[in-house]
Amino acid sequence: MNKIVEKVILVGVETEDNYTRFEGSMKELKNLTKTAQGEVVFSLTQKRPRIDRQTVIGKGKVEELIQLVDAYEADIVIFNHELTPRQNQLIVEAVGVKVIDRVQLILDIFAMRARSKEGKLQVELAQLNYLLPRLIGQGKQLSRLGGGIGTRGPGETKLESDRRHIRNKITAIRRELKEVTAHRERSRQKRRSSDVFQIGLIGYTNAGKSTILNLLTTAGTYSEDQLFATLDPLTKKWQLPQGMVVTITDTVGFIQDLPTQLIEAFQSTLEESRSMDLLLHVVDASAEERMQHEQTVVELLNDLDLEQIPVLTVYNKSDQIDEDEFTPTLFPNVLVCAKSTLGKDELTKAVREKMMELLVPYELDIPSDQGQLLSELTRHTLLLSEIFDEDQNVYHVKGFAKNGSRWTNSSQ
Known part of the structure; x- marks a missing residue:
């Protein structure tokens, strides 16, 4: 049975406050609508110093909207602004179809995506x-x-x-x-106390975080070219070529004007990111609004008190840009195509270099009869070299481990 696709009219007002990001925001609203399985039949935009207190767009534009809803037989009108209960009610009364705002649309997509x-x-x-x-608003109307x-x-x-x-x-x-x-x-807590190095994937929605998780861990997560494809944090193990096992956690994508209700509701999900040793900030290098996306994520990291965690920026989708003309804006960074094996090698190398900056170097002598200890070192630390000394019957090992771990404490 085919899903009934709702016909949607989008409405946005360009004001003195939002003119720099207005166009990108409307394009994003269109993508959000598509993700929510709606078909955009018309976009009504308007320029004014500030939005109208009663109807956001003012009387004349409301009249135009009524005609558009009629002409296109629209099922729903979506505003690119958060509507107050009163505004919502006045607009619904005028146009006679369902009216929602950007916040409700995002909540709707989140409801679709939650697993x-x-x-x-x-x-x-x-x-x-x-x-x-909004219910209370209606109550006031009744009274x-x-x-x-x-x-x-x-x-x-x-x-x-x-x-x-x-x-x-x-x-x-x-x-x-x-x-x-x-x-x-x-x-x-269990992961934290087990000396495991933890990596978190963050970034604007649809930048390719899940694709990167799949590339490194073969996790098989849902990774489509859609906004908010991942909602639930997923932690997977990733074994580096040298043998060290780390964890990678995929998180929900950020978005411009992410509703505060969502940030509050997803506190525990975002809490996942707080215990990370390194964040990989995945950026879609081919996105027209790339700078805006980067800024949104950086600001949200500050809002969530995550700015103290080291970050490596991963510019993804290098296959969709001219690499010679690409100018990165965030450092340190690596440019990759997450859909290629070469991308995996480049990313692994960049992550390993960053980890060596963050971890503590150690040198140990391990007796040859303690093979178990050697395999533990290989799994839990970034082992650089192991040389067997026949005279002393020991392995000289060098590597990097988490600060405070038993390897760095017992380092000689």
Whole structure:
């Protein structure tokens, strides 16, 4: 059975505040709509110093929007701005079809993409938090109908029970999330105490993080050319050519104007990134809005207090650009095509060099009868050389290990 594709009209206002990123933001809204399986039939844009307090676009444009909805038989209107409950209501009354904003659209995609129990709970929490004030807004509307006949009875009671139901649900989800978060924290502590070097993948949505995870670990994660293809953090083991095993965690993609409801809801997911030893910031080198994407991620890292974690920028999709004309803006960096084996070698080399800067060098002598210890060193540290000394019957080993690990503590 074919899915019914909704016809969508996009609406955006270019103001004094957003003119530098307006065009990119509208293009992104179109991609988001496509990801949510909608078909954009028209984009209505307008320039004004600031948005209209009542309808965002003003009376004249509302009239134009009504005609467009009619002409294109649109099912839904999506605004590129967060709408207040009042604005939403006024626009719905005027156009007569469903009206949502950018935040609701992103929440909708997140709901489609959530796979794990935690992901689903987080999205539901964000949606309910978004819905609550909008219900209250409608309640105010009902109570403003003049009082007396027609405003008492089930209408208001229904709203009250809806609100109570939503509040109860929010409390229940928060409680459940607390348990899931505690479990995740225990797994994280376990990884932290096991001397394992942890790498996190971060970046703008659709930059190729999942493709890179698949390239390095053969994780087989969902990696499509879509926004927010990955929602649930996924941690996989990656064995470096020298034998060292590290973990790589894929995280949710960042986006311009990421709704605060989502940042709050996904705190525990983003918490994953806090315990990382190195972040790989994946950037789509071919994106027209590349600089804007980089800035968005860097600002979000600061907002989430992650700026102290070392970062290696991975410029991806080198096959889609002219490498000679490419000028990187973030350092240190590496330029790769994650869909090629050569890309894997280049990336591995760059990560290894960065790790050597972050790890502590050690030198040890291991007796020849302690082969188990040698294989542990190979797995848990970046082993550079092992030379067997026949006279002393020991292996001279050199390498790099995590600071505070038993290898660096026992280093000679």
